[in-house]
Amino acid sequence: MFYTIVAIIIGLLIFINSIFLCIKKEKIVVLIYDIFCGIGLVTSGIGGFFIPKDMEYITILLLLCFSLAYLIFNFILLKKRKKTQTTEQNS
Numbered sequence: 001m002f003y004t005i006v007a008i009i010i011g012l013l014i015f016i017n018s019i020f021l022c023i024k025k026e027k028i029v030v031l032i033y034d035i036f037c038g039i040g041l042v043t044s045g046i047g048g049f050f051i052p053k054d055m056e057y058i059t060i061l062l063l064l065c066f067s068l069a070y071l072i073f074n075f076i077l078l079k080k081r082k083k084t085q086t087t088e089q090n091s
Helices: 002-023 028-047 053-090
Strands: none
Touching (some): 028 053
């Protein structure tokens, strides 16, 4: 039960983040990926309320996959941003 509620909250926070990125005129790939991960977390969180207790591991695995995918993508994206910012400052 805890995982499903936290997944819904994190999914909504990702949606808010995508709104701020849209205001900043970020690349469309980033927006699509944020929205995809947000929908995945919210959907699996809501689905966790309807899945029987003996199959609860499916929800936890889905939440783990969406969370790790989001973290890895943002880590790679932040690394690329840092490289471009340092090259722009050196110019």
